Amino acid sequence: MYGSESGTVPDDSERTAFRRAEKKYKLYYEDTYKSSKKKRKPKPVDLSQVLDFKSILESYNQKAVLPPGIVPVQCGFYFIPGALSVEEQCQWIRESLTIFPQPPNRTNHNAFYGPISDLFSAAKERKVLVAEGSSNSECSSAVSNGDADRWKFFEEHEVSSKGNSGKSVSASVLLRKLRWSTLGLQFEWSKRNYDVSLPHNKIPDTLCQLAKRLAKPAMPPGEEFQPEGAIVNYFGPGDMLGGHLDDMEADWSKPIVSMSLGCKAIFLLGGKLREDPPIAMFLRSGDVVLMAGEARECFHGVPRIFTEGENAEIVPLEKQFSDEEDVCVLEYIQTSRINVNIRQVF
Numbered sequence: 001m002y003g004s005e006s007g008t009v010p011d012d013s014e015r016t017a018f019r020r021a022e023k024k025y026k027l028y029y030e031d032t033y034k035s036s037k038k039k040r041k042p043k044p045v046d047l048s049q050v051l052d053f054k055s056i057l058e059s060y061n062q063k064a065v066l067p068p069g070i071v072p073v074q075c076g077f078y079f080i081p082g083a084l085s086v087e088e089q090c091q092w093i094r095e096s097l098t099i100f101p102q103p104p105n106r107t108n109h110n111a112f113y114g115p116i117s118d119l120f121s122a123a124k125e126r127k128v129l130v131a132e133g134s135s136n137s138e139c140s141s142a143v144s145n146g147d148a149d150r151w152k153f154f155e156e157h158e159v160s161s162k163g164n165s166g167k168s169v170s171a172s173v174l175l176r177k178l179r180w181s182t183l184g185l186q187f188e189w190s191k192r193n194y195d196v197s198l199p200h201n202k203i204p205d206t207l208c209q210l211a212k213r214l215a216k217p218a219m220p221p222g223e224e225f226q227p228e229g230a231i232v233n234y235f236g237p238g239d240m241l242g243g244h245l246d247d248m249e250a251d252w253s254k255p256i257v258s259m260s261l262g263c264k265a266i267f268l269l270g271g272k273l274r275e276d277p278p279i280a281m282f283l284r285s286g287d288v289v290l291m292a293g294e295a296r297e298c299f300h301g302v303p304r305i306f307t308e309g310e311n312a313e314i315v316p317l318e319k320q321f322s323d324e325e326d327v328c329v330l331e332y333i334q335t336s337r338i339n340v341n342i343r344q345v346f
């Protein structure tokens with residue numbers, strides 16, 4: 001079936017070493033479970049080649065020696081296992097759900113719905129976003145997108161009593177489909193560049209201070225990291241981030257500070273060419289990665305997150321979110337990963 005093994009020409013999806021690694025780790029389900037979505041079972045994947053910095057650190061702390069076979073990964077690449085305390089992880093998970101997607105920050109939903117305010121609390125209150133149509137003069141405080149439909153949150157019972165004739169989508173579905181939000185200087189995905197003309201707030205001060213502290217090991221001596229923009233990526237089961245370079249920032253000697261929250265993931269760090277075979281490593285909640293200098297020129301991506309039971313490795317988070325009032329956060333994070341990556345743009 002696979003070209004390279006059967007001697008035929010490989011198809012496009014496995015033409016480079018990076019794509020082959022993505023395919024190796026990507027989530028596939030067992031065929032037998034196709035019919036029932038709930039019971040779908042992930043296909044087993046060989047994780048023996050995935051670097052595990054947590055266990056490397058643990059063995060180093062016990063024996064003061066590194067396990068055999070550990071080599072420097074890449075100049076300018078820093079992996080800080082467990083850099084964030086459980087409390088810090090909880091704080092940034094909450095902010096990623098409630099504060100970061102708030103306008104003027106944009107999200108993947110802007111293109112279709114216009115800016116959406118208070119998505120998380122709307123999901124918590126089981127609200128429904130309803131299109132009111134451009135002719136309707138009753139203006140919503142929540143959303144609008146120019147001449148197109150105006151979208152406004154309603155209580156569930158209000159929508160059903162209206163007869164549900166128009167276009168509508170529940171806030172909880174929109175929350176599940178949240179893929180990114182951008183903080184500070186707004187990254188324009190379609191142009192893969194920053195659009196400094198778009199209205200924006202500064203990076204929140206606490207996040208700024210944290211990023212400055214975390215960035216230190218990768219900063220040129222005597223300089224301080226200036227957080228100007230951030231991208232928050234939200235991953236659900238089966239989501240992946242394809243191999244890419246982050247090359248729209250002016251000064252590559254400054255690191256990208258990247259924090260992992262929620263379910264465990266596999267991160268692929270490749271070389272300067274997609275043909276270079278990448279190194280796979282686990283990223284857990286609380287881990288921080290810095291990419292500066294040479295590492296800024298390396299392809300990287302996230303082919304897999306682990307949302308199944310203990311493989312997610314989020315027990316400490318589940319304990320923190322065990323109060324009744326946090327049930328929405330808990331349910332979200334049990335099948336999600338959030339990555340906050342902070343950048344100096346100029």
Ligand SMILES: O=C(O)CCC(=O)C(=O)O
Nearest residue numbers: 231233246258302339341
């Ligand atoms: O999710 C991650 O850990 C990596 C994110 C990333 O590479 C990016 O947003 O550019």
Ligand SMILES: [Fe+2]
Nearest residue numbers: 244245246300
């Ligand atoms: Fe990236």
